[in-house]
Amino acid sequence: MSEVILILKREIDIKLEADAITPDSFAGKNAGEIENLPIWQGPKTYPLSDFFEVKGNGGSSAAETLIRIKGDVTRVKRIGEGMSAGNIEIEGSTGMHVGSGMKGGEILVSGDADSWAGMEMLGGLLHIKGNAGDHVGCAYRGKWHGMKGGRIVIEGSARHQLGGGMDGGEILVEGNVEGFCGIRQNGGLIVVKGRALRCVGAEMAAGTIVVGGAIERFNPGFEYTGMVDGFTQGGVELSGKFKKFTGDYAISKRAKGVLYVAADANPEL
Template sequence: MTEGVLINKMTETGKSAGEMEEVTLIPNKAIDIKLEADVITPDSFAGKSAEEIGMLSVWQGPTTYPLSDFFEVLGNAGSSAAETLIRIKGDAMRIKRIGEGMSAGKIEIEGSAGMHVGTGMKGGEIVVYGDADSWAGMEMLGGLLHIKGNAGDHVGCAYRGKWHGMKGGCIIIEGSARHQLGGGMDGGEILVEGNVEGFCGIRQNGGLIVVKGGALRTVGVEMAGGTIVVGGKIQRFSPGFEFVSMENKVTSGETEIIGEFKKFTGDYAISKRAKGALYVSADANPEL
């Protein structure tokens, strides 16, 4: 499988860091109870001084505290979200909802990120230099979420009790991801350089998922639309898919992936009118 086209197309994000005002957050103490910090977005910081940013509220359990109780805040934000870069210098695995709903600008996390990073983001860019906990990019609408390590469960997924997950934007995971990647996905693109575990693309309705490694089981189960490409071995193949043809190219929107694939459609176990397309590496899955 080729790598360059998809990644290069997805990393076009607008303003460069050199054109943005930078706010640096430096953790100043260990965090025991996890923080709910959906205020850490360029939208919330825009137009504010370091002192004003420090006074923004975060939740810890049932109590609110100023952001400055947990971070040293350096630098003033830009006049708009698009002109604001937030840099978290340290691990943020115990900080939830960073970048939630952001519309523009950039966040760089120089460590790992807690649950719900990039949830519902509409635009801009988030780069996580470590791992990301579960629910990264949940119900994402636009923008780029780039995770340089591994990701947990439910990336780009629908929330509990909902049917529709990610609708737009792009998620790149340079490592591996766990269960239910892209569950309920309606649009957008997810690229995983490594492997996934169970239920990748469960209830997928649209969009593109590319897994360059292998998958454990139930890829595309209950899928009604969209495209999944798996470049490695699928350990347990779902029975509701029917073989269609051999293909040497997968095209989805502006994205093109080259390789030798077996194309299946389904999941017919859930609907005879299903239009999901599942492309599986022919070399890695000779028994299918």
């Protein structure tokens, strides 16, 4: 696998739109050609080399290309957008829309990720070792269908509307989430090992959500169906007692969403 190293040259003021930073765009190009790829800052385009030092050449294909990004790129958006194969490793935190619409390959973020990470993702792996912002794996504004495939792993916590409109795939959060986790979920699996703030599964029609900690404000549209011992689905296995609910019946009497809630952390439910 060929490695391309991007080193941030200076602090970014106006945020960059850098959807050109993908293995697909870098594949088959030498360092000079990669330097000339366009990125947006406000209403203007600039060559990638205006902001990044480029070392190395792309591989023969996207699958044979690794992009390693050095520096704080929290003000750089859309890294890895739509990528189909290959690897991106971000040695720090990153900006909005990382991995949006990605179809394959792997992205590793060593720090935090801003909002809209993995938006409408179709395949591949997005692994965030820190925290994530709002709308992870969500549908974009005005659209109903979010993430359809792939896997998102967040080792820290996430904020509001995780998995909104999710149709498929998996999202695993080791920490906590805030409001409206799984809002309008239509499929797929969301696992939150920590706490949830409120309205988990609001307007949920199908799919599965598991919460291993306390839910501060439970959604009244869910109906208790019984107790289960442990949870196993795909490659996810959790031990302990879980209360099983179905819903969200506040939206439809034919809803098929399933919500598992840790019994010990939620004795009042």
